[in-house]
């Protein structure tokens with residue numbers, strides 16, 4: 001466990017800082033330069049910190065400059081504000097920590113450090129504050145994180161990825177981290193259920209999508225469920241085999257880049273979906289599948305040795321066999337027109353990013369919202385109609401866009417539009433068209449295919465029929481093959497994203 005919050009015992013914090021009347025932030029404009037050392041300066045550029053160091057080529061002493069790539073020909077470099085993790089002044093030393101790009105997929109913590117000969121403390125403090133202001137914008141600094149590591153995630157590599165790629169970034173950004181390893185399946189439900197809602201800002205899952213699913217459901221069990229789901233942002237630091245949540249919100253499957261995205265992430269309301277089956281109610285944050293997707297994923301466990309090809313293989317076998325999964329389906333339809341859906345997506349993407357999370361914080365006595373449409377065992381709501389889908393091939397409802405790095409399946413999905421994106425495809429379409437639809441997912445043409453029925457719905461019920469057994473997948477987890485009902489709760493949950501209102505995905509193409 002790393003605990004770095006507060007000023008007590010903080011080796012970096014100069015106790016005298018608080019006593020100094022710092023200049024106003026407005027006194028430090030873009031372009032403000034901080035002279036450091038004899039021939040070096042730090043300047044606040046438009047999008048980056050500009051480091052000018054005339055001695056850099058000759059003097060590479062650790063005291064003068066660390067962490068910058070040595071380059072004798074250049075004395076000026078820039079560090080994007082996005083990559084700046086922290087800055088501080090202690091005694092007469094200024095240290096700036098940042099995430100240095102070492103490859104397309106990796107950032108590592110680096111720092112620059114200068115001893116300042118003359119220190120106008122008040123000015124330096126204000127300059128640092130301005131730098132952090134540019135580096136974090138509306139993102140909360142020094143987030144307090146409950147961090148769960150699934151030691152079995154990603155075939156056992158999660159712990160190693162956490163130590164090597166994630167923890168150094170969070171620590172350099174001076175996040176407060178409370179680490180716990182999950183000990184058994186379902187442990188994350190209990191940890192989230194018993195967590196003090198006010199003690200943390202973020203629950204970070206070093207895992208795949210299974211642990212965040214458990215965390216949402218653990219928070220749902222709290223007495224103050226609505227408050228906990230609003231206050232605590234759930235994030236995925238990708239260490240599992242399926243990391244869709246990170247691809248959608250952090251835009252990456254790289255643990256170190258995701259850690260940086262989380263450090264800089266903006267609070268984002270997320271729709272959550274109640275799934276009722278019998279008398280059970282669970283929350284889904286990612287997807288629900290019946291038919292070919294569920295079976296290709298959950299019904300191919302015997303082919304684990306095939307690795308990631310397992311899913312595609314299972315899918316193709318069923319596609320070519322023209323397998324159908326008959327069911328009766330009733331939906332609470334919101335939009336059933338691809339042009340209108342695409343236009344709504346475009347309008348949201350062009351909206352200026354929100355400056356803050358405007359939702360009110362629910363009271364400590366607010367549990368989960370009541371179900372508007374009852375459960376799967378209640379009479380069907382009057383304005384819904386159970387429509388037979390005797391030749392159903394694929395029933396797939398998504399709350400996020402990417403289901404895997406190459407599969408932007410629900411390209412019109414938005415985090416909190418109050419809708420699930422529902423895709424239905426017949427199972428008895430010509431084989432060629434079926435294979436084309438599979439290939440179209442990767443190329444981005446899937447949405448526009450006429451055989452893909454794409455709608456925005458706020459609730460539905462599905463009753464599988466004429467099958468002795470089958471598969472239902474909720475966020476990739478198997479639930480009994482029985483009728484179930486789904487209902488969206490708009491913006492009930494909270495995640496962190498780069499924009500505060502969109503997924504990191506290309507929108508629908510027509």
Ligand SMILES: Nc1ncnc2c1ncn2[C@@H]1O[C@H](COP(=O)(O)OP(=O)(O)OP(=O)(O)O)[C@@H](O)[C@H]1O
Nearest residue numbers: 153154182183184185207208209210211240241242
């Ligand atoms: N210590 C543990 N022992 C066994 N199962 C665990 C443990 N900790 C978590 N789990 C279970 O592991 C499941 C998979 O978790 P996770 O989200 O990390 O990865 P995944 O990508 O879904 O799968 P994979 O394990 O293949 O990487 C979760 O549903 C959770 O219940």
